[in-house]
Every structure is written in C-alpha cells, then in structure tokens.
Amino acid sequence: xxxxxxxxxxxxxQEKEAVTLDCTYDxxxxxxxxxxxxxxxxxxxIFLIYQGSYDEQNATEGRYSLNFQKARxxxxxxxxxxxxxxxxxxxCAMREVQGGKLIFGQGTELSVKP
Amino acid sequence: KAGVTQTPRYLIKxxxxxxxxxxxxxxxxxSVSWYQQTPGxxxxxxxEYFSETQRNKGNFPGRFSGRQFSNSRSEMNVxxxxxxxxxxxxxxxxxVVAFETQYFGPGTRLLVL
Numbered sequence: 001x002x003x004x005x006x007x008x009x010x011x012x013x014q015e016k017e018a019v020t021l022d023c024t025y026d027x028x029x030x031x032x033x034x035x036x037x038x039x040x041x042x043x044x045x046i047f048l049i050y051q052g053s054y055d056e057q058n059a060t061e062g063r064y065s066l067n068f069q070k071a072r073x074x075x076x077x078x079x080x081x082x083x084x085x086x087x088x089x090x091x092c093a094m095r096e097v098q099g100g101k102l103i104f105g106q107g108t109e110l111s112v113k114p
Numbered sequence: 115k116a117g118v119t120q121t122p123r124y125l126i127k128x129x130x131x132x133x134x135x136x137x138x139x140x141x142x143x144x145s146v147s148w149y150q151q152t153p154g155x156x157x158x159x160x161x162e163y164f165s166e167t168q169r170n171k172g173n174f175p176g177r178f179s180g181r182q183f184s185n186s187r188s189e190m191n192v193x194x195x196x197x198x199x200x201x202x203x204x205x206x207x208x209x210v211v212a213f214e215t216q217y218f219g220p221g222t223r224l225l226v227l
Contacts, residue, residue: 035216037218043223044218045218047216047218095216100208101162101172102159102206104156105156106156107156
C-alpha cells in the first residue's frame with residue numbers, strides 16, 4: 001500500500017534563510033505523481049509544486065524546488081529565502097495511477113522567525 | 115478563473131442530524147474529490163467523482179455519501195452525525211483523474227455537538 005512519511009512534525013527557520021522539508025514515500029507503482037501543498041491557519045490547501053515519477057529533472061516553482069531522489073523514494077521540498085508568510089503546515093502527497101486519490105503525509109509545521 | 119468554492123464555510127450540527135456540503139469545481143474541471151481532515155487522523159480520502167460517476171471511495175461508513183451533477187458540481191452528505199464527524203471537509207477538483215494536480219477549496223468546518 002502507498003504511504004507518505006514526513007518525519008519532521010515542526011521546524012523553525014530564520015527569515016531569508018533556506019529550509020528543507022523531508023518526505024519519503026512507499027509505492028509499488030512505477031508511475032505516480034508527487035505533490036506538495038501548503039496549508040495556512042485558514043485551512044485552505046494551496047498547491048505548491050509537482051514532480052512526476054518519470055521526470056528526470058527536479059521540479060522548480062519560484063522559491064520552491066524539489067530534491068527528488070527516486071531510488072531513495074524521497075522528495076524533499078526546499079524553500080529558499082523564507083518569508084514570514086511561509087509559516088504554515090506543509091503536506092507531501094502522492095497520487096495513485098488508478099483512482100486518482102491523494103495520499104497525504106502527516107505534515108510539517110513550519111515557523112519562520114523574523 | 116475562479117477557484118474551487120465550498121459552501122457553507124462553517125456549520126454547527128447536533129448528533130443524529132444530517133448535513134449536506136456543496137462544492138463547485140474550477141470551470142472545466144470534471145473530477146471532484148472530497149477529503150476529511152482531523153487532528154487525529156490527518157487527511158483522509160472520502161470519494162472521487164468524474165462525469166457524475168463515483169470512481170473511487172475511501173474507507174468511510176455508508177453514512178457518508180456524495181454525488182456529482184452534470185455541471186460537475188458536487189455534494190456530500192453525512193447522515194446520523196456523530197461527534198467524531200467534526201472535521202474540516204475539503205473538496206478538490208482537477209481536469210481529469212490520474213496525475214493532474216488537484217486544486218482545493220477553502221473547506222467547510224463542521225462541528226458536531
């Protein structure tokens with residue numbers, strides 16, 4: 001069965017510094033999609049970045065980038081130049097080939113200090 | 115383009131009542147999924163609809179049901195509410211299924227007393 005593991009319940013980072021949020025996954029599928037979402041205290045899940053299992057290059061979206069290591073089944077999110085508005089819960093998720101449901105990790109709460 | 119909208123945003127019900135939540139997907143999106151988020155269980159998949167057909171269902175009791183209309187709008191219903199049904203219910207839409215990115219609405223916070 002597919003599983004997503006985020007081992008960092010909470011993290012602190014200084015404003016303007018970079019931070020890496022860890023995510024490992026387990027699946028027997030060869031084709032899958034990996035996603036990161038941000039959830040502020042308001043509750044809405046905001047899509048950040050996507051990595052396909054066959055993508056050869058690490059995905060990048062503005063200040064967000066992924067360190068995708070397929071052999072190790074990890075997809076770590078790197079946020080560069082942290083801002084106060086980055087304080088939120090961050091969820092790693094995987095989407096199955098069949099059925100399309102997202103499987104989420106437990107999340108990492110990021111706090112950015114001024 | 116407008117995002118995913120959910121109504122109502124907040125809801126208070128008592129045990130035994132039933133509730134209906136509504137979700138309007140992004141224009142052009144035909145797949146709608148529902149998730150329940152609680153502090154204890156995290157984010158759990160409820161069901162997914164595509165072109166008015168339920169494509170996948172999570173491990174929830176039959177009290178949880180849903181449907182999708184021809185305009186892709188979706189509703190979920192919870193009957194005989196229990197205290198444990200208190201949660202944030204999130205709706206997400208995507209163009210199709212498989213690896214398309216799911217975009218989420220603001221959620222409906224349900225409190226069962």
